[in-house]
Amino acid sequence: MQKSLKITLLLICQGARQEYPCSKGLEGFCEEFGLGRRQGSKRFFTLNEIERIKAILLSQGGMDWRTDPDSLNDLTRAETCQISDNEKDTNRRVRDERVAIKTLAGKPLKLAQGDLMLPPGSNLDVNWRWVAEHARHDSVLVIENWECFDDSDYVDLIQGIEGNPLILFRGDPACYRNDHSKMLLETLGLPVFAFVDFDPRGIVIAQSLPGFVSMISPPADELNALLAKGNRERYSLQYSGIIGYLEKLEDPGLKQIWGIISRHSKALPQETFVKKPPSRLN
Structure with a gap:
């Protein structure tokens, strides 16, 4: 599961809205798991579907749905392993500073x-x-x-x-x-x-x-x-x-x-x- 998709799913799980802009990654995810309803350039999710996304995010992406999306920007790879199954989900570069x-x-x-x-x-x-x-x-x-x-x-x-x-x-x-x-x-x-x-x-x-x-x-x-x-x-x-x-x-x-x-x-x-x-x- 790509980092950009993980961030989108985190936002869906943590957000008050039930509609989100379509993207290539999100569309592929929704088609694979049969989630959401597309209307124009947005996709809508029911509360039950959001609960399913939380479970998939953990099982497929190794990430708790309560993870702060911004936290992926500054963590070291070792620190990222504590919240994700992919050490490369951080924006922080090797040899930073x-x-x-x-x-x-x-x-x-x-x-x-x-x-x-x-x-x-x-x-x-x-x-x-x-x-x-x-x-x-x-x-x-x-x-x-x-x-x-x-x-x-x-x-x-x-x-x-x-x-x-x-x-x-x-x-x-x-x-x-x-x-x-x-x-x-x-x-x-x-x-x-x-x-x-x-x-x-x-x-x-x-x-x-x-x-x-x-x-x-x-x-x-x-x-x-x-x-x-x-x-x-x-x-x-x-x-x-x-x-x-x-x-x-x-x-x-x-x-x-x-x-x-x-x-x-x-x-x-x-x-x-x-x-x-x-x-x-x-």
């Missing part, structure tokens, strides 16, 4: 009262609130894409950053949420360096980071040479949607980088700068 962090090659993570040296190619998965409270770094380096974050030890371009910045993965819809990394930056209040794609969207991402001070980029002549071989289609697809924003850039460094990108009208992925040794290519 967590971020991925690491440091530059050979430098320690400075957290709480100690320093931690991570194994090469590894990172920590931590609650962002804990990081905000315990991090002892003096700056943050945000990396846009996971592969570059994962292989940051092989990106020479970022190794020359002064000090010991905390490296933070910006996030991705499939794992770590972007808004959690953003909330961490806002709470830390530290200078933020951005290592992003060299394309319209990358410029926008860099500018939007709380505490942004600089975008990591190679020298102008090198960037020009790389962009000459860049991706024109990707540039065009991004540019049309955010041209107004790009025309209002205020940061001098971003304006200079954007000027080079726009002259070529091509995009360059940040993965270009990952230089793995031959033994790591397979």
Whole structure:
């Protein structure tokens, strides 16, 4: 039984009304169990039918009819198992409120009262609130894409950053949420360096980071040479949607980088700068 149908049935069981808008899930349920009477775009249920729905909801969906529908939005999967037979009935995502962090090659993570040296190619998965409270770094380096974050030890371009910045993965819809990394930056209040794609969207991402001070980029002549071989289609697809924003850039460094990108009208992925040794290519 799908979560959306469970919520509809909970509303039917708990509501004072006896009529409800038709939906594909509800219609299939009613046809399967011979419940309700359809009239136009609504389906009507008798009190006896609602009692039957309560029993079916428990036997088929593993859920008590008195369950608050809103409770499914914020529970962990383990907590959801206490009220449903399907741990995925919650809207809360796996890794909720967590971020991925690491440091530059050979430098320690400075957290709480100690320093931690991570194994090469590894990172920590931590609650962002804990990081905000315990991090002892003096700056943050945000990396846009996971592969570059994962292989940051092989990106020479970022190794020359002064000090010991905390490296933070910006996030991705499939794992770590972007808004959690953003909330961490806002709470830390530290200078933020951005290592992003060299394309319209990358410029926008860099500018939007709380505490942004600089975008990591190679020298102008090198960037020009790389962009000459860049991706024109990707540039065009991004540019049309955010041209107004790009025309209002205020940061001098971003304006200079954007000027080079726009002259070529091509995009360059940040993965270009990952230089793995031959033994790591397979």
